[in-house]
Amino acid sequence: MIDIHSFLLALGIGNIAFAVLMAGYTHGAAPSPGLRLWMWARFGIGMCQLLGWCRPFLDVPVLNGIEGAGWVLAVSLEVAAYCIFFGFERWRRVLLPMAALALAIVLAAGSAGAPVPYLTALVAAMVALFAAAMAWILLRPRRRASLLQRIIGLNDALFAVSVALWAASCLSSDVPLGQRTAQETAYLAGYLLMIVNGFGFLLLCKEKDDAEMARLATTDSLTGLPNRHAFLERAEHARQAALRQRQPLALAMMDIDHFKQINDRFGHATGDEALAVFAHTLRATLRAHETVGRLGGEEFAMVLPGTDLSGAQQAAERLRLAVREATVITSGAAYTMTVSVGVVVLDPNETLGMALARADHALYAAKSGGRDRVEVGHPQQRRA
Missing domain, CATH: 1.20.1070 (Rhopdopsin 7-helix transmembrane proteins)
Structure with a gap:
C-alpha cells in the first residue's frame, strides 16, 4: 500500500x-x-x-x-x-x-x-x-x-x-x-x-x-534553398544512387544574367529580391525528386535524377521560360530576369566535381553566346 x-x-x-x-x-x-x-x-x-x-x-x-x-x-x-x-x-x-x-x-x-x-x-x-x-x-x-x-x-x-x-x-x-x-x-x-x-x-x-x-x-538564409555544402552532399548521394541503379543523372549550372547590373541599378535590396524570386521560380518548376541549391552569389546548380540529356535540356528550357515570366519588384518599373544554363549528363567514370566543371563550361558558353539560353556541355574526354 x-x-x-x-x-x-x-x-x-x-x-x-x-x-x-x-x-x-x-x-x-x-x-x-x-x-x-x-x-x-x-x-x-x-x-x-x-x-x-x-x-x-x-x-x-x-x-x-x-x-x-x-x-x-x-x-x-x-x-x-x-x-x-x-x-x-x-x-x-x-x-x-x-x-x-x-x-x-x-x-x-x-x-x-x-x-x-x-x-x-x-x-x-x-x-x-x-x-x-x-x-x-x-x-x-x-x-x-x-x-x-x-x-x-x-x-x-x-x-x-x-x-x-x-x-x-x-x-x-x-x-x-x-x-x-x-x-x-x-x-x-x-x-x-x-x-x-x-x-x-x-x-x-x-x-x-x-x-x-x-x-x-x-540552408541558404536568403533563398531557402540548400547551401553549397548541403547541395554537394545531396548531389553526391544522387550520383552514387544513379551508379547503383544504372540510371542517368543530369546536372545543370545556372546563373542570373547581368546580376551585377541589378545591384548597381536598383540596389542590393532589389538584388536580394531577385535571388528570392529566382529561387521561388526554381522550386515551382522542378519536380519533387530533383534538387537545386545556391552555390554562391547568383550561381545555382541543379541535380535531375533519372534524366537523360534530352530531358535535362527540356527541364532547363522550362526553367528559362519560367524565369522570363517572373517579375522582380523594384523602386521603379518592374524588372524581368533572364537566366543562362549549362547542362550535362554524368559519365559513370567521372566524379561530381568533374561533371560540375563541364556544366560550368557549358554555362560559360551560354553566357558567351548571348545569355538567356541553354547550352549542353561537351562529353567527358576519354583517355587513350
Whole structure:
C-alpha cells in the first residue's frame, strides 16, 4: 500500500523542482513562450499537490475549491504550452473557453460546499480531459511524430485513463479496482508523468533546437534553398544512387544574367529580391525528386535524377521560360530576369566535381553566346 499523503508531498516537491530546473535552463536563452508556460504549469501542479498535502492539517473547507481551481489553471497552461510548441494557430479559440468554463464550474462547486468526493471526482475528470487533449496533440494521426513525442503522448494517455478511473471510483463503488487502488494507480501515473514529461519536454525543446540548427547549417538564409555544402552532399548521394541503379543523372549550372547590373541599378535590396524570386521560380518548376541549391552569389546548380540529356535540356528550357515570366519588384518599373544554363549528363567514370566543371563550361558558353539560353556541355574526354 502506498502512503498517499507522503507520496503527494514528494510529487509536489518534484514538480516544483522541475519548474526551477526549467527556469535555470531558460535563463539567458532565447525566449520560448511554450517553454515558459510549461514551466509555470509544472510549478502550479506542484503547488496544488503541496496544497493537497497541507489540507488535512489546515482543515479550511474553502481550500478544496482553491486547490481544484489551481489544478484547472495548471493543466490548462500545460495544454497551452504544447499548442504553442507545435505551432497551433487557433488554440486560444478552443482552450480559453474550455478552461474558463471548467474553472467556473469548480469554483461554483467549491463555493456551494460540494462534498469532497464529488469535488475530487469533478476536478479529476477535468484533469483527465486536459491530459487526453495533450495526448491527442502529441499522437494525432495526421502528423508524423518522433519516437520521443509518442512516448510522451502515450504517457499522457495513460495518465488520462488512470485519473478518469479514479474520478469514477469517487462516485461509485462499482469500479473494478476499487477506490483505493484507483487512487494509487492515478498517483503512480502522476509520478511517471512528472518524470517522463519533465525530462521529455526538455528533450523535445532540444530536439527542436537541434533540427533548427541543422536547418540553418544546410540552408541558404536568403533563398531557402540548400547551401553549397548541403547541395554537394545531396548531389553526391544522387550520383552514387544513379551508379547503383544504372540510371542517368543530369546536372545543370545556372546563373542570373547581368546580376551585377541589378545591384548597381536598383540596389542590393532589389538584388536580394531577385535571388528570392529566382529561387521561388526554381522550386515551382522542378519536380519533387530533383534538387537545386545556391552555390554562391547568383550561381545555382541543379541535380535531375533519372534524366537523360534530352530531358535535362527540356527541364532547363522550362526553367528559362519560367524565369522570363517572373517579375522582380523594384523602386521603379518592374524588372524581368533572364537566366543562362549549362547542362550535362554524368559519365559513370567521372566524379561530381568533374561533371560540375563541364556544366560550368557549358554555362560559360551560354553566357558567351548571348545569355538567356541553354547550352549542353561537351562529353567527358576519354583517355587513350
